[in-house]
Amino acid sequence: MDLRLARIARQVPALLAQEAAYGHAFLFVPVLIGAGAITWFSLPQDPAFWPLLVAFLIFSGVAMVVRHGTGSLRLLPCGLALFVGGMLLADTETRRLDTTILDTPVTTNVTGVVERRESDAQGRWRYIVRLQKTTKPELSRAPQRVSLLARGRHDPAALGDTIAGRVRISPPSGPALPGLNDFAFSSYFDGVGAVGFFYGAPELLPQQADSAQAWDSIESRLFDLRSTIGDRIRATVAGDAGAFAAAIVTDERRAISQETTEALRLAGLAHIIAISGLNMALAAGIFFVGVRTVLSLFPGFAQTYSIKKIAAFGALVMVTAYYMISGFGVSAERAYIMMAVILVAVLFDRQSLSLRNVALSALIIIAISPSEILGPSFQMSFAATAALIAGYEAWQRRRITPEAGPQKTSHRMVTSVSKAGRFVAGIIMTSLIGSVSTAMFSVEHFHRIATYGLAANLAAMPLISFIVMPAGLVAMLFMPFGLDAPFLKLMAMGLEGVIEIARYVAAWGGDVGVGRQHAWFLGLAGLGFVLLTLLRTRLRLIGLPFIAVALFLSWQAGRLSQPDILVSEDGTTVALLGPDGVATNRNRVPGFIYDQWRRALLLGDPVKPDMLPRGAEPTKRDGRFIELTGPEIEAARAGMREAPGNRFLCTSRAWCAARSGKGALIVAVEDGRYAGVACDVADIVIAPRARFDNCRSGALMFNGDILRKTGALEIALNNTADMEAWRIHTAMVGKDRGWNRHRHYNWRGRSFDTILPEPLQQIISDSGG
Structure with missing residues (x-):
């Protein structure tokens, strides 16, 4: 074994030199920069x-000094410089x-300029508004x-246009559980600092002078x-097919119904909706070949001029226009x-x-x-x-052998069948490689795998390649002349076929949940994938152990x-996981939250709480809270103590x-007046509207201010x-980063505060407890 390891170690420098001869060192430049940004x-x-x-x-200076040296170690300072450079790029983007x-x-009045808009399947409009002012109250941040x-x-x-109205706005959602997706991160880098809705219809105000830059004006015209293009497509073709067609052309996806979107996701066809590499490659390829x-x-013209370069330049102009209208x-x-990059390489x-090029x-x-x-x-x-490219290159290397001689002429029928077989095999291999290579990311981000995605893609891709994209491309070329309707309808016919395939495959139930992954899963799997894909010699096998x-x-x-x-x-949804399932404190659990819990922890349907009657008495009068009476306090205290095991008992x-299996009593308080009663009898109190941070009884208190700092919680009672x-x-x-620093802001004192109550610090694992 020692001799074998020594022999392998002696071969490594030669293999590294061989990789350098292939020019594969450049392939790791974006990998190292990206690793720095991720860090x-x-x-x-x-x-x-x-x-x-x-x-x-x-590191850059050392790399320049040793660039002409020998040995693999000369690459180390260059790699470190690229890694730190990625960190600097991430820092620069965040600051910018x-x-x-x-x-x-908060509920407030807003006035702002509409920068983007998009309709959904119910005909409602979603506006991205650049705020000009807020009133009643005026927001300090x-x-x-x-x-x-x-x-x-x-x-x-x-x-x-300038619009105004009364709105309810909230910060973008954080992770539904520790380790899940933080929506505030993407919102921060999209430049959107709050989400919400209008009370009623927004008011259109007279046009006001706007200090937008020249590029902002151009961008506004493009949007x-x-x-306009999206509205025209949906007006020409009704239903989900028209909304699907508009999504492929303009990337406006909200108009597609929830049922169709879910079917496409379950069937592994959701990637078609977004303007991605597939759509752009098909559009460019069809235009180039045409x-x-x-x-x-x-x-005469073909012999005088390079029609390949002319076609490539035309395709480059076309995909540029496609990108301009894609949002x-x-x-x-x-x-x-x-x-x-690919088309410029052709030029x-x-x-x-x-x-x-990748x-x-x-x-x-x-x-x-x-x-x-x-x-x-x-x-x-x-x-x-x-x-796909690595697989194609490996296949080409296998086909090119010194013994390969001239191909023998076959019958036309045999040749046709052979070409058809190669076409089908190409689709199968393309779908298989694409599915396998993206599986680890689907597992990490979505906690599921579409097991029948290969079958769905085999059935749908011919429609996309030969009907949908060609018809859509011709429709866009003819739209300025008003001749686009027949081609849009043909495009919609193909998309109706895709939707039917998605619904049929989704009914098979091939969406397999795999749950939340280990923190190191994606990093190790990604490193192994990079080594297997980017290296050409036997060194690529190093990726398999990872x-x-x-x-x-x-x-x-x-x-x-x-x-x-x-x-x-926000403390409004609480779930107790027990041997009999998942009990929640809500009759209607918010789907946005619970769907993430379900996928991450592989949970079943929630068990609704048992309800006790309660009168409809008001909690406020003349703007002041009405204090609870003695009988109301005693009734609440008695009711909380009678809570069943592994199931919630609620008063509306x-x-x-x-009560947990080991006897710990959990009380979720909606009406803040009951927070004190809950502290008297409970072990854990979740009261978003409570006006105090600690329970005198020693019970754990999570009020709104605390939950803003902690985010979503997972509590392990450890059977005691x-x-x-x-x-x-x-x-x-x-x-404490730019996309979550808002959680520490106290608008009353206009200061930032990260301190948690002492009892919580002792048992919160994230704080060293």
């Missing part, structure tokens, strides 16, 4: 900028955007932009054109850059489909928007593209004990109580009623 975004606090800059300059996120939900849903009937406001075919009909979405931006007589595209995107590397869209798109360890950690994560209590970040709009043995995992404790 920066994952830190609990902002690292200091100047030490990073000094380290970058030192500096989005202000609303600190707490008003966000720059808010996303507002207008549910009242009104004439849609155009882009650039207006995008909205122009080249037409020009080849003129032999500048993340997936569209990434697909456009990748396709532009300069370079190999178009290569891993170098690496260059990734490098450009990471340099522009480092935050995108944390998104599933970026990860899945580049993983699928890199895997993938094996990641799979072991995934298996181990599924065997870990589950928490006993789950608490949403007042309180809910449940002894509070000192409990452990609490939080989503936010210890984190």
